[in-house]
Every structure is written in structure tokens, then in C-alpha cells.
Ligand SMILES: Nc1ncnc2c1ncn2[C@@H]1O[C@H](COP(=O)(O)OP(=O)(O)OP(=O)(O)O)[C@@H](O)[C@H]1O
């Protein structure tokens with residue numbers, strides 16, 4: 573997704589969610605400084621070598637657990653959205669790429685990164701402190717932001733970790749994207765937040781995020797270069 577296509581979505585998101593563009597922009601600059609300081613950052617060309625033609629993108633929805641039991645994912649690149657990383661590790665799978673705004677289970681993300689998973693860290697106005705603490709801990713990091721892209725901080729479009737992961741996959745070469753654990757309904761999957769032990773009833777801000785994510789994925793299906801499909805286990 574080009575900046576010109578993303579900009580109108582972003583302006584609506586900022587208005588609807590009450591974000592600050594200035595704080596989002598400053599967060600992107602901070603991420604750039606942290607990446608340069610740590611020198612553990614990678615560029616899109618390197619991450620593109622990891623993303624194959626078929627990519628499974630794992631969201632933290634309630635159907636994720638059953639899907640991991642029911643389906644085989646060995647024929648594609650495994651990309652997890654933040655908290656979904658824990659479910660894959662529990663199922664004995666190692667993600668190839670983790671897309672995070674650092675509000676998932678950090679110990680699991682760290683474990684996966686140490687075992688070779690690439691990290692895509694997203695900067696926004698509400699995770700500035702977390703970036704300062706956690707970015708220095710990780711290796712093989714590609715930086716993303718939601719304001720104008722910088723030289724080493726990219727903006728491939730997308731809002732929540734899940735749909736942003738799909739936009740990243742399409743931009744880096746995936747032509748078949750399979751969404752697993754994407755259930756934009758009334759239940760937030762238990763992997764979504766470190767404190768959640770059980771699936772939870774969706775809260776207002778999360779419902780809004782799901783609405784934007786759904787709209788953006790529809791845009792990607794219509795305008796992107798990849799086939800996008802949802803994979804759901806039999807209930
Ligand atoms: N029912 C669901 N519950 C939780 N995540 C879901 C669900 N359905 C799809 N997802 C996707 O899985 C991703 C899980 O990532 P995560 O829980 O970190 O959310 P997030 O995008 O960081 O939003 P937040 O800022 O609220 O944490 C979401 O971004 C979303 O796109």
C-alpha cells in the first residue's frame with residue numbers, strides 16, 4: 573500500500589481513535605534512532621528473502637487454538653501478529669516473522685527472536701516507552717510506522733498488527749495470504765493481551781480497531797496483488 577492510499581485511512585483512524593499525528597511521527601523518529609543505535613536492524617530487501625509466495629498470517633482470535641490443531645502450515649511462511657506468537661510456540665511452531673507493537677507477550681517474542689524469528693516492530697504514539705525498553709533487546713528488526721515513512725522505518729499500510737502483517741506480506745512478495753485466527757467479532761482471543769487467561773468480550777476501542785482492520789483487509793483483497801482468504805476450523 574502506497575502512502576497516498578494509506579493517508580486517508582490513517583486520517584480517519586486518527587480522528588476516530590483520538591490519536592496524535594505528532595506523537596506518532598515522533599515515535600517513528602525514536603524507533604529510527606533506536607534501530608541505528610542498536611545496529612540490529614534490517615531493510616525490506618532482507619526480509620523479502622524470508623517471505624515466500626504463500627504466507628500464513630496468524631491473528632490472536634479465539635479460533636486460533638483449534639486451527640493450529642487442525643491444519644498443516646508447512647507450505648508457507650509463518651507470520652504472527654504479536655500475541656499469536658505464544659499460540660504457535662505452544663503448538664511447537666516457530667514463526668518466521670513476528671509483527672508487533674510490543675503489547676504482546678514479550679518473553680515469547682524474545683524466545684522466538686532468539687531462535688531466529690525476524691521482528692517487525694511498529695512505532696506509534698502509545699508505545700514509546702515500550703520501544704525504548706524492548707527494541708535494544710531484539711535482533712533482526714525491521715521498523716515500521718503509520719506516518720510518513722523514513723529511510724529505515726517503513727510504512728506498508730495496515731493498522732492493527734494482524735492486517736499490518738498482511739500488508740507487509742503482500743508488499744514483500746506474498747501472492748497467497750491465508751488469515752488464521754482472524755475473528756473480528758465480539759470475542760477477543762486470550763492470546764491478545766499478556767494478562768488475558770480466557771477469551772474476553774470485546775471492548776469498545778478494540779471493536780473499532782477490528783472494524784478498521786476488516787475494512788483494510790477488504791481494500792487489500794480488492795486492490796492488492798495477493799489472493800487473501802480466511803482459514804477457519806470447524807467449530
Ligand atoms: N478476535 C480477535 N482477537 C484478537 N486479535 C484478533 C482477533 N481477530 C483478529 N485478530 C488480529 O490479531 C492481532 C493480534 O494482535 P494484538 O492482540 O497485539 O492486537 P493489536 O493490533 O496490537 O491491538 P491492540 O493495540 O489492541 O493490542 C490483532 O491485531 C488483530 O488484527
Ligand SMILES: Nc1nc2c(c(=O)[nH]1)N=C(CO)CN2
Pocket residue numbers: 591592596673696697698718731732733
Ligand atoms: N497511536 C496509536 N496507534 C496505534 C495503536 C495505538 O494504541 N495507538 N494501536 C495499534 C494496534 O496495533 C496500531 N496503531
Ligand SMILES: [Mg+2]
Pocket residue numbers: 654655672673674675676733
Ligand atoms: Mg499488538
